[in-house]
Amino acid sequence: MADNSSLIRDSYQTVIEGGKHWSLNVSAGTLLRLTDIEGGANVGMLFYNPHNPLERYNAPDTLKCQHTFKLTKGHCLYSDMGRIFCSLVEDSNGWHDTVCGNSTKKSVAARWGEKSYQVHRNGWTQNGHDAFLVEAAKYGLGRRDLAANVNWFSKAAVAEDGALSFDAGNAKPGSFVELRFEMDTLVLLHTCPHPLNTAKEYPRKPVKVALSKAAEVIADDFCMNSRPENLRGFANTDLYKLCGCKA
Amino acid sequence: MHRTNTQHTLTTRRSSLLPGEAVFRYVIPAGEYWIDTLRSGQRLRIVDVEGNQAADTLFFNAADVADRYSAVDTIREQGNVYLSYGSKLLSTAGNVLAEIVADTVGRHDTLGGACASESNTVRYDLEKRTMHSCRDSYLLALAQHEALGMSKRDLTHNINFFMNVPVTPDGGLTFADGVSGPGQYVEMLAAMDIIVLISNCPQLNNPCNAYNPTPLEVIIWDADVQ
Numbered sequence: 001m002a003d004n005s006s007l008i009r010d011s012y013q014t015v016i017e018g019g020k021h022w023s024l025n026v027s028a029g030t031l032l033r034l035t036d037i038e039g040g041a042n043v044g045m046l047f048y049n050p051h052n053p054l055e056r057y058n059a060p061d062t063l064k065c066q067h068t069f070k071l072t073k074g075h076c077l078y079s080d081m082g083r084i085f086c087s088l089v090e091d092s093n094g095w096h097d098t099v100c101g102n103s104t105k106k107s108v109a110a111r112w113g114e115k116s117y118q119v120h121r122n123g124w125t126q127n128g129h130d131a132f133l134v135e136a137a138k139y140g141l142g143r144r145d146l147a148a149n150v151n152w153f154s155k156a157a158v159a160e161d162g163a164l165s166f167d168a169g170n171a172k173p174g175s176f177v178e179l180r181f182e183m184d185t186l187v188l189l190h191t192c193p194h195p196l197n198t199a200k201e202y203p204r205k206p207v208k209v210a211l212s213k214a215a216e217v218i219a220d221d222f223c224m225n226s227r228p229e230n231l232r233g234f235a236n237t238d239l240y241k242l243c244g245c246k247a
Numbered sequence: 248m249h250r251t252n253t254q255h256t257l258t259t260r261r262s263s264l265l266p267g268e269a270v271f272r273y274v275i276p277a278g279e280y281w282i283d284t285l286r287s288g289q290r291l292r293i294v295d296v297e298g299n300q301a302a303d304t305l306f307f308n309a310a311d312v313a314d315r316y317s318a319v320d321t322i323r324e325q326g327n328v329y330l331s332y333g334s335k336l337l338s339t340a341g342n343v344l345a346e347i348v349a350d351t352v353g354r355h356d357t358l359g360g361a362c363a364s365e366s367n368t369v370r371y372d373l374e375k376r377t378m379h380s381c382r383d384s385y386l387l388a389l390a391q392h393e394a395l396g397m398s399k400r401d402l403t404h405n406i407n408f409f410m411n412v413p414v415t416p417d418g419g420l421t422f423a424d425g426v427s428g429p430g431q432y433v434e435m436l437a438a439m440d441i442i443v444l445i446s447n448c449p450q451l452n453n454p455c456n457a458y459n460p461t462p463l464e465v466i467i468w469d470a471d472v473q
Contacts, residue, residue, distance in 0.1 A: 060360025082365030101319030
């Protein structure tokens with residue numbers, strides 16, 4: 001029998017090349033760290049309750065509950081059921097977007113030209129929307145289940161009059177963000193370009209994904225105490241566990 | 248109700264349509280919903296009858312309900328987080344569902360989503376879970392219109408007409424006093440056959456409506472009325 005014992009035990013890390021997609025189920029207590037290896041990366045991400053995928057990441061609730069437009073350390077990502085999928089326990093970046101959605105086949109073709117799989121093989125220009133559709137379909141989910149996603153490492157600032165602008169310098173080499181999962185969560189992700197990225201070439205930026213076990217949440221936890229709303233979000237999540245639900 | 252001193256001048260545009268020439272008028276009491284299909288070319292006006300009342304609104308392509316209003320695609324493609332005169336309301340497939348062709352307010356929110364029993368527990372108190380919410384109205388609407396084939400999966404991020412939710416340059420989200428008022432309205436031109444679902448927001452915990460939810464009126468004109 002081959003000795004694979006060193007392959008996966010208490011931790012695992014891998015590199016997802018730019019323009020690709022992946023999905024995984026993580027249980028409560030998992031720590032997921034994303035690192036922008038070269039700078040300029042974007043990671044699109046969606047979250048679902050694997051025991052009932054009708055419960056899903058809700059960007060408007062996440063933003064209004066914490067009176068924020070950006071995501072950074074101390075914030076929690078909420079489901080539409082008032083529970084917390086994960087907490088942002090570390091962030092070297094300071095601003096992650098959750099209102100700009102995804103690149104599409106049309107937008108990628110318009111900006112960078114379409115590179116087909118037939119001709120370009122692994123160098124084809126995948127788009128965020130189709131990437132999510134593929135990963136979602138693995139769990140029986142489809143178009144109707146997609147929602148506003150997070151775009152890790154990407155910043156879109158807002159001017160006084162509401163104008164949105166993409167900050168191409170936000171994602172620096174070595175930037176990282178660490179998510180501590182408070183519930184069992186189905187995570188869909190892609191590394192396709194942010195839809196407002198106007199880089200000259202299709203940005204094919206690799207991202208390191210590292211998984212490990214998180215430390216126990218303690219009473220003075222930074223995320224739980226960062227706002228009174230988050231104490232209540234954690235209480236809702238605890239109530240779910242109290243009732244014996246897998247979380 | 249005071250008005251916010253918005254430094255940026257808001258663009259407004261009145262409509263020339265007369266209520267007397269409308270084909271449909273209906274007052275939605277606070278805490279209730281309205282769902283109907285608009286045909287391509289019809290115009291829908293939503294009137295904030297008493298002022299600063301949230302009209303939580305969703306649009307669906309009537310021929311393919313999975314192709315529905317997308318807040319993120321709409322704001323990204325127009326390059327602005329607020330909706331106002333001229334905003335094209337885009338679907339998840341990038342189609343124009345409707346366009347705002349008149350607006351006496353100048354700014355509407357599409358970042359804040361609808362209130363729900365569950366988000367109310369987070370925002371206000373766990374013991375407020377039984378209070379009425381927009382999402383409850385949405386769920387009832389879909390349950391009572393089963394023929395449409397829609398369910399909770401189809402309840403996506405909506406528009407809050409008449410609500411003012413400014414984003415600050417450092418990335419904060421604020422819930423400012425309304426910029427709407429009694430009799431203010433917004434009018435949409437349907438670019439295709441669309442299903443419209445409005446929850447007249449029952450929220451009693453937020454100063455946005457002065458803790459006093461009030462009626463909205465919807466008015467529809469046919470395409471041939473100018």
